[in-house]
Amino acid sequence: MAVDRLPDGTWQLTLHDLEPVSVHRMPSDEVHIILAPPREDPAHPDGPVAPAAPPRPEPIQIDTAARIVSIRGRQLGLPRLEFDLLAHLVLHPQRAFTREQLMAAVWPSCQSSTRTVDVHIARLRRRLGPGLRDCISTVFGIGYKYLPTL
Template sequence: MLRHQTPGRALAGRSRAADPVAPPTQPDLPADPPAVPADPNPVRILAGPRIVRHGPRDVPLTRIEYDLLLFLAEHPRRVFTRRQLLANVWGYEHAVARTVDVHVRRLRAKLGTDTPLVTTVHGVGYRLADEARVEVDREH
């Protein structure tokens, strides 16, 4: 079936096709993303009484959450797989690896710092964040 075009429509179509196409412009992006402010209150792990303090408050942690934080704090800048964490913190490897994810999520929520203490290394596991201010006090 033939479609009848009005002369104005055909002319408008031809004139749009003849216009040079302007190159796409890049949106103005900031030079660097804004830095996350460092948390002024360090997390302090008192190894003797098994207490974790964030600033002036004590943070109630379960045994596993405490052991997980202490283990990562004792091995800064080292990445651990879920299996390694299960073996070193839980004491066995024959558990669902996602158990580690749940405990890390709960630990992050309880500590509630502006900068995350535990960093996810995608496809590998977890480590203590570079910017984390964690002190282990074995004297108490």
């Protein structure tokens, strides 16, 4: 579990190793999210587990100091807003963010609609190409997350 202070001064509670199962918007504009641990692999519920394969190198590398994105060894030029969005997602893998959280973390002074995030996600997916566009996953009813091992 982690508690983070967002740039807008609000606090965010993150429960690691949980996935959203159900999202309900209440009449009072509250959002109720039901979380659960990831499902077990049905092929090995209690049986022996095969040895883990050596970790693969991450397909997307971010150098925030030099503001460089490398995809499988080749550099990808990105506009500032797209770089900031991709860097935030890659630096927090497998963590789902709402559009509001992404805007507060990446563009705190932006007054645009949260749909701006959708536009930049679509552009990033196009730039990443067919082999990596699915690394940025849509979490329905929530927002987006980065899945590094696709």
